[in-house]
Amino acid sequence: MKFLYLVAGNLKRKKLRTLLTLLSIAVAFFLFGLLCALKEALAGGVSMAGADRLVTRHKVSIIQMIPISYRTRINGIPGVTAVAAQTWFGGVYQDPKNFFPSIPVEPSDFLDMFPEFVLPEAQRKAWLATRTGAIVGRTTADRFHWKVGDRIPLRSPIWRRDGGNDAWEFDLVGIYEGAKKGTDTSQFFFRYDYFDEGRAFGKGTISWFTIRVKDPAEADHLAARVDQEFVNSANETKTEPEGAFAQGFAQQVGDIGTIVTGILSAVFFTILLVSGNTIAQSVRERTEELGVLKALGFPNGLILGLVLAESCLIAGIGGLLGLGGALAMTAGGSPAPSLLPTFYIPPHNIIVGVALVVGLGLATGVIPAVQAMRLGVAEALRRQG
Amino acid sequence: MLNWFIQVFAITAANLRTLPQRRGAAVAAAVGIAGVVTVLVGVLSIAEGFKRAMTVSGAQDVALVLRSGSDSEMTSGLTRDDTRTIADAPGLARNAEGPLASPELFVIINLPKRSTGTDANIPLRGVSPAAYAVRGNVKIVEGRTFTAGRNEVVVGAGAARQFAGLDLGKTFRVGQNEWAIVGIFTADGGVAESEIWADAAVLQPAYHRGDTYQAVYAKLNTPDAFRQFSDGLTSNPRLSTKVIRQADYYAEQSTSVTSFIKGLGVVIAGLMALGALFGALNTMYSSVSARTREIATLRALGFGSGPVVVSVLLESLVLALVGGAIGAVLAYVAFDGFTTSTINWQTFSQVAFAFRVSPQLLIRAIVWAAFIGIFGGLFPAIHAARIPIAAALRAT
Numbered sequence: 001m002k003f004l005y006l007v008a009g010n011l012k013r014k015k016l017r018t019l020l021t022l023l024s025i026a027v028a029f030f031l032f033g034l035l036c037a038l039k040e041a042l043a044g045g046v047s048m049a050g051a052d053r054l055v056t057r058h059k060v061s062i063i064q065m066i067p068i069s070y071r072t073r074i075n076g077i078p079g080v081t082a083v084a085a086q087t088w089f090g091g092v093y094q095d096p097k098n099f100f101p102s103i104p105v106e107p108s109d110f111l112d113m114f115p116e117f118v119l120p121e122a123q124r125k126a127w128l129a130t131r132t133g134a135i136v137g138r139t140t141a142d143r144f145h146w147k148v149g150d151r152i153p154l155r156s157p158i159w160r161r162d163g164g165n166d167a168w169e170f171d172l173v174g175i176y177e178g179a180k181k182g183t184d185t186s187q188f189f190f191r192y193d194y195f196d197e198g199r200a201f202g203k204g205t206i207s208w209f210t211i212r213v214k215d216p217a218e219a220d221h222l223a224a225r226v227d228q229e230f231v232n233s234a235n236e237t238k239t240e241p242e243g244a245f246a247q248g249f250a251q252q253v254g255d256i257g258t259i260v261t262g263i264l265s266a267v268f269f270t271i272l273l274v275s276g277n278t279i280a281q282s283v284r285e286r287t288e289e290l291g292v293l294k295a296l297g298f299p300n301g302l303i304l305g306l307v308l309a310e311s312c313l314i315a316g317i318g319g320l321l322g323l324g325g326a327l328a329m330t331a332g333g334s335p336a337p338s339l340l341p342t343f344y345i346p347p348h349n350i351i352v353g354v355a356l357v358v359g360l361g362l363a364t365g366v367i368p369a370v371q372a373m374r375l376g377v378a379e380a381l382r383r384q385g
Numbered sequence: 386m387l388n389w390f391i392q393v394f395a396i397t398a399a400n401l402r403t404l405p406q407r408r409g410a411a412v413a414a415a416v417g418i419a420g421v422v423t424v425l426v427g428v429l430s431i432a433e434g435f436k437r438a439m440t441v442s443g444a445q446d447v448a449l450v451l452r453s454g455s456d457s458e459m460t461s462g463l464t465r466d467d468t469r470t471i472a473d474a475p476g477l478a479r480n481a482e483g484p485l486a487s488p489e490l491f492v493i494i495n496l497p498k499r500s501t502g503t504d505a506n507i508p509l510r511g512v513s514p515a516a517y518a519v520r521g522n523v524k525i526v527e528g529r530t531f532t533a534g535r536n537e538v539v540v541g542a543g544a545a546r547q548f549a550g551l552d553l554g555k556t557f558r559v560g561q562n563e564w565a566i567v568g569i570f571t572a573d574g575g576v577a578e579s580e581i582w583a584d585a586a587v588l589q590p591a592y593h594r595g596d597t598y599q600a601v602y603a604k605l606n607t608p609d610a611f612r613q614f615s616d617g618l619t620s621n622p623r624l625s626t627k628v629i630r631q632a633d634y635y636a637e638q639s640t641s642v643t644s645f646i647k648g649l650g651v652v653i654a655g656l657m658a659l660g661a662l663f664g665a666l667n668t669m670y671s672s673v674s675a676r677t678r679e680i681a682t683l684r685a686l687g688f689g690s691g692p693v694v695v696s697v698l699l700e701s702l703v704l705a706l707v708g709g710a711i712g713a714v715l716a717y718v719a720f721d722g723f724t725t726s727t728i729n730w731q732t733f734s735q736v737a738f739a740f741r742v743s744p745q746l747l748i749r750a751i752v753w754a755a756f757i758g759i760f761g762g763l764f765p766a767i768h769a770a771r772i773p774i775a776a777a778l779r780a781t
Contacts, residue, residue, distance in 0.1 A: 020667045063506075
């Protein structure tokens with residue numbers, strides 16, 4: 001304990017330098033936190049995908065529609081336990097900048113398929129009972145200050161109603177929460193029957209099916225089996241595991257995501273290098289004093305410990321400050337909800353961050369400390385700064 | 386006054402000459418600032434490149450006619466009668482073959498990216514014979530154009546580069562149809578280069594579109610004729626259309642991606658700049674404290690405090706500019722012309738583009754570097770000027 005006083009004394013002797021170093025380490029780890037959140041957001045929910053779910057879409061591209069009647073045939077395939085249909089509605093709330101996904105679904109099929117959307121039982125019942133009913137996730141509800149009972153008007157540039165009108169109205173009957181931290185709660189779901197009856201064209205068609213399979217190990221085999229079912233029909237399908245589908249979607253953003261995260265990593269390590277150098281420098285400057293300590297009889301191990309304690313303390317305070325700041329910032333939700341529906345730091349990344357903090361403290365302290373340890377007392381005392 | 390400049394020059398020269406003795410700290414500061422510049426230029430060059438691809442092809446004298454209420458070609462729909470009425474509208478340019486109006490179809494197909502092998506949404510456009518004359522910048526650089534009525538396509542140079550299987554002479558299959566690639570075209574690096582073009586009349590039955598189109602591209606007599614053209618269409622009771630200049634249409638489509646990347650770039654570079662500023666401050670403080678005695682000696686010899694301040698600032702600025710220049714060169718080499726593709730959410734389809742490090746971007750980054758240098762040097766400079774002479778001379 002008495003040595004802590006010595007460590008604190010060393011840190012305090014150039015207060016400004018200590019403070020600046022601390023702050024730059026904090027900045028580095030703040031960036032690290034943002035990097036992790038951004039990476040997770042760009043991965044587009046791949047880590048949230050269900051292993052026992054497949055996605056079936058039109059083979060040509062997702063904008064081609066497939067008949068909802070395919071559901072019966074898919075359901076008949078052995079190994080398939082449930083099928084839920086979804087359609088891209090492209091709804092615009094007031095202004096295109098307010099983008100969030102809006103999707104017509106069949107409520108009970110849908111909620112059974114996606115247990116990650118948690119809806120109170122009373123709201124579920126209300127949805128099943130209300131034709132014009134819709135539910136929305138917490139993120140979007142908070143973004144526009146919606147509450148249950150509100151009437152939500154959406155305009156769809158794709159789906160016009162009978163009579164050429166493109167304005168649709170929905171009654172908000174429920175707000176769902178995400179079961180896990182990374183669950184995307186930006187989407188708006190409403191009833192397929194209301195949608196199908198109202199649309200002017202394309203009746204009886206949907207954009208994609210989500211399929212649940214009994215055994216995840218059979219997923220690839222069943223995906224091929226589903227496509228086989230519709231081969232040579234007017235609407236050939238492409239079926240893949242939900243994870244692959246999400247990943248394919250994320251890949252469409254392409255190299256940009258990789259490049260931005262690459263740049264961020266480079267930034268992180270540059271700052272670490274620069275501030276690490278400063279810490280090491282401040283120890284090197286005191287070689288002479290370390291010599292004095294040795295002359296006083298301080299054992300080598302203790303000197304190593306003192307120097308490491310100092311560098312770890314700086315790295316620790318700075319790093320935790322930065323990580324804490326990043327956590328606080330991401331807790332406020334996504335800065336660009338239309339483009340990145342989820343924005344959070346996955347827990348395993350926080351562990352990596354803490355490990356990096358410790359690593360930084362050890363790495364910056366160890367070289368000058370070992371040098372100091374090896375130094376003969378007489379030589380250290382002769383040295384100037 | 387002259388004396389003042391001589392003093393500044395003398396101290397600054399001495400400072401810079403002794404820089405190699407403080408190599409570690411100086412390099413650390415310069416590296417930090419080089420990093421800021423690289424990051425800023427690197428990230429913003431993505432936004433610049435994307436924006437350029439989206440806007441270079443947007444001519445002021447080309448108008449796009451969509452169904453009213455639609456926000457892109459993708460969601461629009463027009464009948465053949467509509468397109469005929471549009472082709473007769475006032476203000477439209479004509480050539481020997483008739484009015485310069487091209488009714489077009491816009492669909493999306495899935496083909497794998499060359500880089501990852503994963504499916505990407507690629508725009509397949511059905512065009513009419515007037516399409517080339519309307520755009521004016523589309524050139525077939527290899528092969529020939531498609532023959533009307535046949536399952537042939539020409540592929541944009543960007544699409545050919547990014548997506549697998551789009552090579553001249555090859556064929557690809559979409560649904561029940563086989564398409565032969567007979568030519569490669571360029572469009573000044575614009576967004577059209579990301580597309581595949583086919584005869585609209587062939588694409589209609591292949592996509593069960595009957596006799597409908599999605600948009601009409603129309604060349605105007607002059608850019609000013611837009612008003613006349615637009616009024617003529619919107620006041621026509623038989624039509625329900627929306628008329629936009631091509632330039633505005635593409636500029637609007639590029640804003641969401643561009644402003645997102647720009648925002649991201651400025652935030653990252655701003656944080657990095659903060660880190661670099663702390664680094665520069667550290668360097669300059671230690672540089673000043675290492676020379677406490679020298680500075681005191683100069684002051685004792687009669688040098689003013691002004692020159693001392695300016696010289697420290699200059700030293701910091703030089704370090705920052707050297708760092709900035711290194712960063713700028715690095716960013717230019719690494720990012721300029723790098724080709725990639727990303728998704729344009731408005732049309733749900735891929736846009737191939739090249740990163741672009743513009744001179745303005747480089748200047749902006751160097752200005753950032755200069756600011757970091759000045760702020761990093763300011764407080765240490767004031768500190769240096771305030772050193773009590775007698776005490777500093779006695780110090781060891």
